[in-house]
Amino acid sequence: MKFLAYLVSGISLGSIYAIIALGYTMVYGIAKMLNFAHGDVIMVGGYISYIAASNLGLPPLISVLLAMAVCTVLGITIEALAYRPLRSAPKLAVLITAIGVSYFLQNSALLIFGANPKAYSPVVSGTLQLFGGQLSVSYVSLLTVACCIVIMVGLTLFTGRTRMGKAMRACSEDKGAAQLMGINVNRTISLTFAIGSALAAVAGALLCSFSPTLMPTTGSMPGIKAFTAAVFGGIGSIPGAFLGGILLGVIESLAKAYISTQLSNSIVFAVLIVILLVRPAGLLGKHTQEKV
Amino acid sequence: MKKLNLSKGARTDLLTYAGVILAFIVVSTLKNNGGLNRSQVGLLVPICCYIVMAVSLNLVVGILGDLSLGHAGFMSVGAFSGIITAMALAEAIPSAPLRLALAMVVGAVCAAIFGFLIGIPVLRLSGDYLAIVTLAFGEILKEIITCLLVGVDENGLHVIFNYNGAKNANDLNLAAGGRIIIKGAQGATGTQTIASFTAGFVLILITLIVVQNLIRSRQGRAIMAVRDNRIAAEAVGISITRYKMMAFVTSASLAGAAGALFGLNYSNLAAAKFDFNTSILVLVFVVLGGLGNIWGSIIATVVLYILPEALRGFANYRMLIYAVVLILVMLTTNNPIMKGYLASLREKLGKRSEKEANEA
Numbered sequence: 001m002k003f004l005a006y007l008v009s010g011i012s013l014g015s016i017y018a019i020i021a022l023g024y025t026m027v028y029g030i031a032k033m034l035n036f037a038h039g040d041v042i043m044v045g046g047y048i049s050y051i052a053a054s055n056l057g058l059p060p061l062i063s064v065l066l067a068m069a070v071c072t073v074l075g076i077t078i079e080a081l082a083y084r085p086l087r088s089a090p091k092l093a094v095l096i097t098a099i100g101v102s103y104f105l106q107n108s109a110l111l112i113f114g115a116n117p118k119a120y121s122p123v124v125s126g127t128l129q130l131f132g133g134q135l136s137v138s139y140v141s142l143l144t145v146a147c148c149i150v151i152m153v154g155l156t157l158f159t160g161r162t163r164m165g166k167a168m169r170a171c172s173e174d175k176g177a178a179q180l181m182g183i184n185v186n187r188t189i190s191l192t193f194a195i196g197s198a199l200a201a202v203a204g205a206l207l208c209s210f211s212p213t214l215m216p217t218t219g220s221m222p223g224i225k226a227f228t229a230a231v232f233g234g235i236g237s238i239p240g241a242f243l244g245g246i247l248l249g250v251i252e253s254l255a256k257a258y259i260s261t262q263l264s265n266s267i268v269f270a271v272l273i274v275i276l277l278v279r280p281a282g283l284l285g286k287h288t289q290e291k292v
Numbered sequence: 293m294k295k296l297n298l299s300k301g302a303r304t305d306l307l308t309y310a311g312v313i314l315a316f317i318v319v320s321t322l323k324n325n326g327g328l329n330r331s332q333v334g335l336l337v338p339i340c341c342y343i344v345m346a347v348s349l350n351l352v353v354g355i356l357g358d359l360s361l362g363h364a365g366f367m368s369v370g371a372f373s374g375i376i377t378a379m380a381l382a383e384a385i386p387s388a389p390l391r392l393a394l395a396m397v398v399g400a401v402c403a404a405i406f407g408f409l410i411g412i413p414v415l416r417l418s419g420d421y422l423a424i425v426t427l428a429f430g431e432i433l434k435e436i437i438t439c440l441l442v443g444v445d446e447n448g449l450h451v452i453f454n455y456n457g458a459k460n461a462n463d464l465n466l467a468a469g470g471r472i473i474i475k476g477a478q479g480a481t482g483t484q485t486i487a488s489f490t491a492g493f494v495l496i497l498i499t500l501i502v503v504q505n506l507i508r509s510r511q512g513r514a515i516m517a518v519r520d521n522r523i524a525a526e527a528v529g530i531s532i533t534r535y536k537m538m539a540f541v542t543s544a545s546l547a548g549a550a551g552a553l554f555g556l557n558y559s560n561l562a563a564a565k566f567d568f569n570t571s572i573l574v575l576v577f578v579v580l581g582g583l584g585n586i587w588g589s590i591i592a593t594v595v596l597y598i599l600p601e602a603l604r605g606f607a608n609y610r611m612l613i614y615a616v617v618l619i620l621v622m623l624t625t626n627n628p629i630m631k632g633y634l635a636s637l638r639e640k641l642g643k644r645s646e647k648e649a650n651e652a
Binding site: 028034082085086089090091092093095096097099100101103104106107108110111220224227228231235259260261262263265266269270272273276277280 | 353359413416417420421423424425427428429431432435436438439454455456477568572575576579580583608609611612614615616618619622623625626627
């Protein structure tokens with residue numbers, strides 16, 4: 001029964017990673033850049049929903065929607081101001097700019113909200129008792145898993161069925177050719193950033209409900225872990241990000257419970273390294289033949 | 293005066309050495325005459341360490357062309373192995389400079405061993421996958437060191453790998469008079485600070501000699517060939533793994549030596565200092581200084597390390613300003629119009645210096 005409890009907590013933690021990783025993988029798929037600022041958008045989402053809920057007294061759902069709106073605008077702004085001018089620049093320049101944006105967001109949050117951690121009240125409270133009280137599952141966990149599945153299915157349908165989704169896939173395949181086919185590449189990339197940032201806001205609210213402390217650096221480690229999850233599942237692949245996120249969460253939770261709390265991140269990263277050695281493109285990633 | 297007939301590369305190398313030596317003479321004169329205040333003197337050794345870090349990372353990122361996000365991990369290995377060496381030999385070798393040198397050598401060797409072990413899986417990957425795996429190794433090294441308990445007494449070293457947090461320093465069973473060197477998450481405590489600016493200068497010179505000679509050698513050209521076109525390099529018989537490993541291990545060992553110097557500059561040092569952010573910090577130095585440009589790395593390190601200190605007057609806004617500066621520099625240096633302007637400026641300067649050289 002204990003094992004089951006750890007498994008459940010791992011799956012819900014993994015669902016948060018998966019939501020972040022879905023945003024990450026979409027942005028990576030289309031912009032081909034490591035967006036280190038993604039983790040900080042999560043933190044901004046957390047703060048906005050915190051302020052909306054505790055200072056303005058809005059209901060949880062409205063505060064999360066507000067956070068999504070703010071983060072969407074933030075994501076589009078970051079892309080337009082910092083990343084768009086560097087579209088043809090070397091990859092490393094974009095990476096350093098993303099790091100600059102990450103520092104900027106963290107330090108802005110530090111100035112506005114202060115360094116003291118804020119106590120975040122979960123979006124839903126209460127727990128569900130199963131097996132006569134032997135296994136308790138919080139409603140936050142259930143909500144997280146449900147959100148994650150809905151988002152994953154929604155994104156799969158969106159990229160597979162809709163015109164904008166097809167445009168997105170075309171842009172990630174070949175930007176030049178997509179432009180020749182009449183696709184507005186800049187608008188498509190903006191849309192991708194908008195979706196990724198909105199997902200980050202949802203993840204922010206869920207993450208803070210799960211571990212209720214909010215600091216300017218709250219987003220960085222989950223951001224890195226979610227990126228690891230995206231690579232784990234095969235970066236650019238939506239089901240891959242989902243699978244990678246869940247697996248990462250479960251491994252982390254079980255490692256914490258049975259092996260060592262101090263080394264839990266190391267175990268997660270070690271599994272990532274092994275997976276990449278066996279399957280260099282990740283679990284569900286496409287292996288691309290190198291052109292000579 | 294007889295005109296020296298040097299290639300452009302050799303001239304740049306000599307100018308780099310001359311610049312570093314000149315800077316050392318100026319700074320140490322200032323220091324000895326009280327021209328620097330306490331906090332400025334405190335910056336000297338870390339700057340030297342970060343210069344070595346940046347130059348060695350440039351070898352991997354700029355010359356080999358692989359993005360490494362775990363360079364601080366090697367610094368960490370060097371720092372803690374160096375601290376253990378220096379503290380364990382405190383009685384055996386009374387001379388502090390000799391102990392420091394030995395600690396740096398041990399740090400370099402340990403980091404090189406880790407560089408080799410990590411290089412085996414890492415160098416099979418490429419691009420962003422390689423980046424994420426180096427990041428992963430950096431975090432793993434940090435957590436492993438956080439679990440270490442190390443002490444020394446007359447019977448030798450006592451080491452415990454405290455992986456589940458159940459043990460503490462008393463479990464080391466040190467004899468009376470023994471010293472605890474590393475205390476888990478607290479890191480190294482009570483270290484004798486034997487690092488000196490002169491040692492930092494010597495380390496920079498050694499780093500420059502190693503890196504610049506490597507770049508200008510046959511091996512260096514092979515490494516750059518791997519960077520420019522892996523397949524073409526393989527086709528002409530260059531062993532990819534061998535040269536990648538050569539650059540990676542050299543870079544790791546230099547970072548280890550820098551780490552040992554860094555570690556012996558502070559009486560307390562936690563492993564958490566060498567996290568992902570430190571790797572990023574060094575990467576920023578390398579990219580802003582120019583990929584593959586050694587003196588660029590040195591100047592960028594000095595400027596960017598001093599910048600946040602110089603902005604102390606702005607208190608909380610300094611890191612915000614730093615972030616904005618970082619973004620703006622990246623945007624302007626990669627702007628096509630600015631790029632064209634810089635190129636024409638460089639051409640003009642180049643022509644002028646050539647003319648001067650001809651006239652001289």
